[in-house]
Amino acid sequence: MSKIITSAIAALMAAGLAAPAAAESVMAEKGQSVDLTLLPKFLGILVFDQANEGAQEAHAELENPGELLFVGPTPENSVAGQIEIMTTSTTQGKDVVMLSNNAGDQIVPSATAAQAAGTKVVTWDSPIPSGDGESVFVAQVDFGSIGVVMADMAHSLLGGSGQMAVLSATPDAANQNAWIAAMEDALKGSKYADIELVDIVYGDDQSEVSYNRALALVDQYPDLGVIMAPTTVGIQAAAKAMQDEGLCDQVAVSGLGLPSEMVSYTLNGCAPEFALWDFRDLGYLTYYTSYLLATGAIKGEIGETFDAGRMGEYTIEKDPTRDSGLRVLMGPFTVYNKDNVEAAAN
Amino acid sequence: MSVDASDLLAKSAPGRSSWTAALISWEGLLLAVLIAIIAVNANLSDAYLTVTNQINLFQLSIEKIIVALIMTLIIINGEIDLSVASMMGLAACAFGWLFQAGFPTVAAIPVVLLVGAAGGYLNAFFITRMGLPSLVVTLATLIGFRGLARVLVEDRGITDFPAWFDNLGQQGLVGPLPLAMIIFVVLLAFFIVVLHFSGFGRQVFVIGNNKDVAAYSGVDVARVKAILFTASGLISALAGLLYAARVGAVRGDVALGFELDIITIVLLGGISIFGGRGSLYGALLSILIVLNLRNGMALVNVTGHIQTGVVGILLIVSVLAPNMRESLGAAWSNWRGRRGSR
Structure with a gap:
């Protein structure tokens, strides 16, 4: 069997480059001039700064004589601001805009205009829902897998059985709702039969509200063992609440958090385990994808495989989470605990 | 000494040549600032003058500057309408909701405009019939209209409007000029005539100067205010529709926070927040200044926070400047007076 495959590959290779779709990994050629704009949802958020660090790292590594800009709108003007920056970047003749989309499909006309004028649009962190005007989406993780990751963390923190509650962002936050639904799905598995999800509450992604909600949960459910917060604001506030009230022995906090914000709570045992993807890596991979697209080394088609520096090989695939659109999947969660959190926090 | 100075200033004012008077007027100052901004922008970026x-x-802020026109009249009238951006959002969401419910797009447009006029009249009703301050009433409807918008479309985006609708917002209608820009120019001309060349416009100013005096001299204050607020609702709804067409999608947060940008533009145009003073010419110059300044900063990659800061400083200066101008003017004539008597 394997002999047949080997000879088939040999035959293909003998036929010259007739089949470029064969998994030939494209390498980036250094030193080409590409002007890029990194456009986050808004400025002043640590994870976006980290994505910028990753992009800057790749920019230096590829010795790009062009310009890498990090510009973003203010939080209260995010949608209009993103449209404005997309339009301005097109006017400036940038080669690529790397967008963490916060404008939903409202960004589509300006992204389509950008593509028409020769400016590629590569999304990361958050895609264009319809996929229109977007070259490819660099996804941090498979959002379905987050449910399993959270269920597993609860399982290990509870020692296999006990009560947990969810402290989320806002009731209408699309990301969080999808993740919680995925976790509820995962909890149906027999492995988690003794874990009871007692409540889902919302801290509005505000520290003080989240802090109070976490304390209310402990009052309401005396046997509560885990608070799962799939938001970086919520997990930090909940951990602080447990620490301040001396409840860390009873209730463990977990969820999605930033190592730099969580390191002290992980080391003192209030939040022994949490997960996230690395935004530096996301920025780095997005930059490589964009650079290769802009230089024409890849076309942005399904099945193209490329080499992203220190992160290795990636393949462009159809995005299974949207009706249309392409995706590069960065890959698994990093689960942080006392062994690795300090290194990641710096 | 200071009495002498102000005396001198008062005497010298009518004798000033007309160009100094023009230059010293707020509009003259704005014009000078605008020319400076255009010159700097053209120097800094090749793309600017394309x-x-x-x-x-214009397109990036077109809905805001359309609403700024009617806001100018409302502020001159001594009132404020904080609900404009929420009405834009409500209009866009109502349109999206009707569209999704299978309502014909052509018919949805007048329905949405009616919703806008009705919302504006609701404001007017509470202000004129109940005698509540517009600040309070429109703050309440700012929250109410936005809430309704969010209820209508929940947390989804609605998109895939008919191509002709999107094209109206995104493509040139007359040459390269899109529909929204044509509407802006037409409304600008219309409101200049209404405010500066009609009896209604004079009533707007008189009420803004002193509501009670206006009422005693037979001006129907309630009627003027009802017309202005209804027009504000209607124009905001129109702006909301234009926004939906320009971005080709709606969501509950459409135009969130735009009211502050709109009011900033109006105040920067020298329109007094206390009512009774200002002009659409000042508002137009202010629109051009803010738009060109933001565009210039964007082209040289100044980020959002600094852009907001710069516009904020401009606003502070524009509020302080009329006072500073008077004291500076006094100091100037004082100095000249002393020099002359030497």
Whole structure:
């Protein structure tokens, strides 16, 4: 069997480059001039700064004589601001805009205009829902897998059985709702039969509200063992609440958090385990994808495989989470605990 | 000494040559600032003066500057309408909701405009019939209209409007000029005539100066205010529709926070927040200044926070400047007076 495959590959290779779709990994050629704009949802958020660090790292590594800009709108003007920056970047003749989309499909006309004028649009962190005007989406993780990751963390923190509650962002936050639904799905598995999800509450992604909600949960459910917060604001506030009230022995906090914000709570045992993807890596991979697209080394088609520096090989695939659109999947969660959190926090 | 100075200033004022008077007027100052900004922008970026960029510059803020026109009249009238951006959002969401419910797009447009006029009249009703301050009433409807918008479309985006609708917002209608820019120019001309060349416009100013005096001299204050607020609702709804067409999608947060940008533009135009003073010419110059300044900063990659800061400083200066101008003017004539008597 394997002999047949080997000879088939040999035959293909003998036929010259007739089949470029064969998994030939494209390498980036250094030193080409590409002007890029990194456009986050808004400025002043640590994870976006980290994505910028990753992009800057790749920019230096590829010795790009062009310009890498990090510009973003203010939080209260995010949608209009993103449209404005997309339009301005097109006017400036940038080669690529790397967008963490916060404008939903409202960004589509300006992204389509950008593509028409020769400016590629590569999304990361958050895609264009319809996929229109977007070259490819660099996804941090498979959002379905987050449910399993959270269920597993609860399982290990509870020692296999006990009560947990969810402290989320806002009731209408699309990301969080999808993740919680995925976790509820995962909890149906027999492995988690003794874990009871007692409540889902919302801290509005505000520290003080989240802090109070976490304390209310402990009052309401005396046997509560885990608070799962799939938001970086919520997990930090909940951990602080447990620490301040001396409840860390009873209730463990977990969820999605930033190592730099969580390191002290992980080391003192209030939040022994949490997960996230690395935004530096996301920025780095997005930059490589964009650079290769802009230089024409890849076309942005399904099945193209490329080499992203220190992160290795990636393949462009159809995005299974949207009706249309392409995706590069960065890959698994990093689960942080006392062994690795300090290194990641710096 | 200071009495002498102000005396001198008062005496010298009518004798000033007309160009100094023009220059010293707020509009003259704005014009000078605008010319400076255009010159700097043209110097800093090759792309600035291209037709595409000039149209984008207007298009990116077109809904705000359309609403700024009616806001100018309302503030001159001594009132404020904080609910405009929420009405834009409500209009866009109502349109999206009707569209999704299978309502014909052509018919949805007048329905949405009616919703806008009704919302504006609701404001007017509470202000004129109940005698509540517009600040309070429109703050309440700012929250109410936005809430309704969010209820209508929940947390989804609605998109895939008919191509003709999107094209109206995104493509040139007359040459490269899109529909929204044509509407802006037409409304600007219309409101200049109404405010500066009609009896209604004089009533707007008189009420803004002193509501009670206006009422005693037979001006129907309630009627003027009802017309202004209803027009504000209607124009905000129109702006909301234009926004939906320009971005081709709606969501509950459409136009969130736009009211502050709109009011900033109006105040920067020298329109007094206390009512009774200001002009649409000042508002137009202020619109051009803010748009060109933001565009210039964007082209040289100044980020959002600094852009907001710069516009904020401009606003502070514009509020302080009329007072500073008077004291500076006094100091100047004082100095000249002393020099002359030497």
